[in-house]
Amino acid sequence: MKIFKPYLQALAAYKPPLEGRDPARFELLDFNERTIPVGEHIKQALIDYINSDRLQMYPSYGDICTQLAGYCGVQESQVMITNGSDHGIELIFRGLGGVGDQAIIPGPTFAIYSQVAKVEGMTIVAPEYTKAGGYPLAAVLAAITDNTKTIVAANPNNPCGTPISNEQIATLAEAAPQAGILVDECYFEYTRASAKELLDRYPNIFITRTFSKTWGLPSLRFGYILTAAENIEVLLAMRGPYDINQLAVVAAKAALANPEYVERYIDEVMGSSKPAVEAFLDKLGIDYWPTVANYVLMFPADPDGLYETLMQAGILVRPRVDNQGRKGLRVTFGTRAQTDKLLAVMTEYFH
Ligand SMILES: Cc1ncc(COP(=O)(O)O)c(C=O)c1O
Structure with a gap:
């Protein structure tokens, strides 16, 4: 059946890898989200509304x-x-x-x-x-x-x-x-x-x-x-x-x-986790794009290997490519505890 505008029929759906992202199993450093739950005041407002x-x-x-x-x-x-x-x-x-x-x-x-x-x-x-x-x-x-x-x-x-x-x-x-x-x-x-x-x-x-x-x-x-x-x-x-x-x-x-829950989180992510990951990448000489955001696009020598190792260790990150088709990993900065876990797995991997 070809009843849609012809140019639409040539398009494919955007399908980001959303399934199976269980926060009980993984640190979710793959979608640039807040990496911990929201405050009780938000949950309570939703419950009250329901x-x-x-x-x-x-x-x-x-x-x-x-x-x-x-x-x-x-x-x-x-x-x-x-x-x-x-x-x-x-x-x-x-x-x-x-x-x-x-x-x-x-x-x-x-x-x-x-x-x-x-x-x-x-x-x-x-x-x-x-x-x-x-x-x-x-x-x-x-x-x-x-x-x-x-x-x-x-x-x-x-x-x-x-x-x-x-x-x-x-x-x-x-x-x-x-x-x-x-x-x-x-x-x-x-x-x-x-x-x-x-x-x-x-x-x-x-x-x-x-x-x-x-x-x-x-x-x-x-x-x-x-x-x-x-x-x-x-x-x-x-x-x-x-x-x-x-x-x-x-x-x-x-x-x-009640925006304090956001302000506290931003301080931790940008003031502690971001500089820690950047210092780690600098120390190991791993190439990455300078970033002002809560994520970094990095280019380790074997991105597939690192992706797999991180996943086995319970950390999800997102494979991305640059304009030259060079494969990298986009990693969301999380809390300091999540960052320490990330850096521990990466330290072991690179040794
Ligand atoms: C640059 C940019 N714009 C927009 C969005 C989509 O945000 P929303 O969930 O509000 O649709 C994203 C989500 O990853 C994004 O990275």
């Missing part, structure tokens, strides 16, 4: 956008909630481009951008990140045409942890006023770097953020977009009125009301 006998009702979102605007330091009219940031990314691509339009998606990067661009029938130009040069700004600028409708500027990029500065983002926004600049701030709380101060100057900047990473709620799917109020109106017209699960909003509100 016990309030409202599951039979459609969701109502209350003042969540006001709360997010306060947290982000933007106007409420510049915020829209989404079903995870993937949903926001999809809405932005869908709204901006279609068949025959161009998306500039520097790589290697997160798979969803090209998936949604392909679903819209866009052509993709993929300038390459380099370890020395970071975001390929010159190549992106050179690739811009009148047909360019979306330019991705992930800050930081996944899998390499590379940042992009607000100056570079502003250059993109000025060079392509006919396009949207998608600034993916999925890992914002780890870096605290944001393009939000550019929003008033550049109405073609779209920021996506999530509660999936630092806040520890990927299972519930909650994200948001920050952009000019006029864009939010269009995006709201594209989004369904109940696309976001009520439990996701309940958990996000509880998280925002």
